[in-house]
Amino acid sequence: MLSRLPSRARFLSTVAATPFPAGGNFTSISALEPGQLRSLLDESHALKALYRPSAPSATPPPQPLAGTSVAMIFQKRSTRTRVSTETGVTMLGGHPLFLAPTDIQLGVNESVRDTASVLSRFNDVILARVGHTSTIEELCEHSTKPVINALCNKYHPLQTLADLMTLEEKWGRGGVDGRTISWVGDGNNIIHDLMVGGAMLGANVRVATPPGYECAPDVVERTREVLHGGRELKLTPDASVACEGADVIVTDTWVSMGEEDQYDQKVAEFAGYQVKESLYEKANPGALFMHCLPRHPEEVDDEVFYGDRSVVWQEAENRMWTVMSVVMAQRGKSVQ
Template sequence: MNPSLLRKVLDEAHELKKLYKEKPVPISPKPLDGVSVSMIFEKRSTRTRVSSETGLYKLGAHGLFLSSQDIQLGVNETIKDTSNVLTRFNDIILARVYKNETIVALEEGAPGKVINALCNLYHPLQTLADLQTLEEKWGKGGVAGKTLAWVGDGNNVIHDLMLGFLFLGGSVRIATPPGYECNAGVVKTCQDFLGPDKAANLYFTTDASEAVKGADVVVTDTWVSMGEEDMYKKKVAEFAGYQVTEKLLSGANDGALFMHCLPRHQEEVDDEVFYGPRSIVFDEAENRMWTVMATVLGMRGLSVCGAK
């Protein structure tokens, strides 16, 4: 992803949402009629699966759900060979997997035909939805000059979100407990993009209250990711003081928003914030569909201009 491509996908997502919300009947002919998508899910999901399958249906495409029980990814043949075979049947592979290496191997077998729907390092579709949601509140280009504060684990969600937010001209302040920092390679990519003149636009701390100072949006995520269930007690103890509350948000700017990509747990954010007027978490969840639709259209070289 680069700034110009990010801008293009977001613009497409905004137009898709407007078009489908305003039309009383489905678009016809559907722009992706006859297109098929292999949907590989090593990790189960609610939002990713439902948003992808529904979005593909709206566009006329067929989503083929493949769980770890349906295919043995990397067991009897290489992942590269599997992706090569799948794209002889299907036009695109959408993959929600455990390891980034799996995404890389899939891409080797099917260059330019793989959508990363989540791995241990990145979650680009979530970032697209988050940025679309913020632009709905702040206007197109509204991220420029704004500050995002992250409070929680230095995980795949913030890896893409900090890069996307910086691409659009914002600043990012990240608070993680000691030992839960963001991936060093991803941080370097962000720093290289900013350069020395804008290095101050990316700030790291272990103090949650310090991170939210002057923030326009505060974001957190699940502390215990899928596959880390045995670490629950340890992580909750080490994340003490990181729950997002109105007291914590008092250091943010007036009108600061709150986001969480779901599923949400009480220890991460209390009810007052999660269900309060600052929260835009359900708009954020809805926009998972519009952004994956925009992504698939873009991969096929199409846009809603041709769909009207």
């Protein structure tokens, strides 16, 4: 259960939640307004409170997605995205349909445009985990049903929803405001959404990336647009500087799917970016650790990853409640 609002004023406690538009595409955190982000997080918390197996209930919870079919396009494999979506949609009474590259013709014998047109005739929602951002954009352009970006090379908004939900469970609703989120690693799709989402919730954001692996300029610009209340965005190549005064340190895999041939090069270029105890000496007492998984030892050592400060398993579980929230919003449903 969420704790009460802290006593000091919180930015988003004064901003009314704005319902995510029914039938709208969910492509990135950058595309949201702060009130829409607030609405999705509030729904995620409500879903977890109602549907989690340990939640007390005299009667079975409702199934508001009964009759809803969700096409799940997976050009890239995933443990958390597939299991969380299939389980969550089923829990709500919907029908998830997993579509691997060997199951459909997407981009091989059939164009993305034609695939979008066909699936729109069968399904109510299209969730896609793909390689290129252009694929998500083309699906959105030609689908007559809402599209969820479950990962592309530039964005991973479902992960950011889960990360922010986890932080609110630790710090309370609105509790991200005034905190410092520190990133150490690649300037990739994970931090692209997290930096914008953290800024929307009133956080300071500090990002350490090796030279040549910086975040996309347009995402940095969007982050600066939503910063408020004197909060700062700091970009640096120095992991120690980024972690100074951190309330949570976040990292991710250095070598993404499809980059396996770059492993030796990237590990060498990311030397000094492993999250370990020496970085936590720079952080605030009680600072948390997050990683979206799968994790590799060169990114974070065992002491931090399996230690008391780590919330990676809670973070992984919240992938389910947040994707449920997005599908519910797109269908104009709510349990609040």
